[in-house]
Amino acid sequence: MRRTQQERRDQAETALLTAAAELVVEQGVRSLTLARVGERAGYSRGIVTHHFGAKQALVERLARATQAGFVPGLENEPPGLDRLLRLIDGYLGELGRIAVFNQAFLLLWAESATQPELAPIFRERDAAFRADLAEDVEAGIADGTIVESAVADEVAIAVVGQLRGIALQRLLDPGSVDTEKLRRSVTGSWRRALRR
Template identity: 65%
Template structure:
C-alpha cells in the first residue's frame, strides 16, 4: 500500500515538472521565437537543470512536439454535440472566442505554427497537428452530409482545409493586432457565414 502511494506521488511530481517545463518553453517562444528555445534555457526558466529537461523530453524536437500538442488544446473547445454541423459550428465559435483570452501556451502554438512554414525541423510536427485537426473537421462535415444538414455537393476535405485556414489566419491576425480582430463579434459572424455556406438550400 505504501509503495503504491509513493509511485503515485512520483508520477504527480513528474507531471508537475513536465507542465512547468512546457510553460517555460512557451514563454521563451513568445519572447524570442523558436530560436530562443534551448533545453538549457527551458530548464533555467523553469528552475530546473538542463538534465531534467533532457530526461523528460530527450531532445529539442521532442520538446517542441510536446509543446505543440499541449498548446493546441487551448483552442479546441469541448464538443457537447455528436459529429455534424452543430459540432463544427461550435468548434468554429469556440476557437475564435478563445483568441480573446490567449494564454502564453496558445500564443506559442500560433508562433510555432507560422514558423513551421520555413523550418523543416518544425514542419513535420505541425503538419501532423494540422492533419489531426482536419480529420476532426472532415468527420463533422461527412456526418452533416450523411444527416442532410450539410450540402451533399461539398467535399469534406476541402471544407476542412478552408475552415482550418480561416481559423489559423484569424489567430495570426489577432496575434499581430488584437484591437483589429474583435473576437466576440467575429466569432458569431464567422460561424454564421459557415452555417449559410454549408446548410442545404430549401
C-alpha cells in the same frame, strides 16, 4: 500530504512546457534551449534533458500540448454541423483570451513554414484538424443537415485556413481583431454556406 513520483514528474513536465511556451512567445523557437527552459521553470538543464532528451523532442511535445484542447468541451459532441459550428465559434472565442500555450502553438505553426524540423509536426497536427472537420461535414451530409454539394476536404481546408489566418492577425495586431464580432459573422457565414 506527499506527492507521488508520478505527480512530481507531471508537475515538472507542466512547468517545463509552460516555460518553453513562454520563451517561444517572448523570443521565438530559434532561441529556445534546454538550459533556458530549465532556468525559466526553476529546474536544472539535466531535468529538462531527462524529460525530453533533446530540443526537438521538447518542441514536438510542446506542439502537441499546445494544440490539445484549444476548444474545450467538444469531446462528447457527436460529429456533424453543430459540432463544426461550435468548433469555429469556440476557436474564435479562445482567440479573444489567447493564453500563452495558444500563442506558442500559433507561433510554432507559423515558423513551421520555414523550419524543416517543425514542418512534419505541424503537417501532422493540421492533417488531424482537417480530418476532424471533414468528419463533421461528412456526418452532416449523412444526417441531412449539410448540403450534399459540400466537399468535406475542401471545407476543412477553408475552415482551417480562415481560423489560422484570423489567429495570426490577432497575434500580430490584437486591437484590430474583434473576436466577439467575428464569432457571430464567421460562424453565421459557415452556417449559411453549409446548412441544408
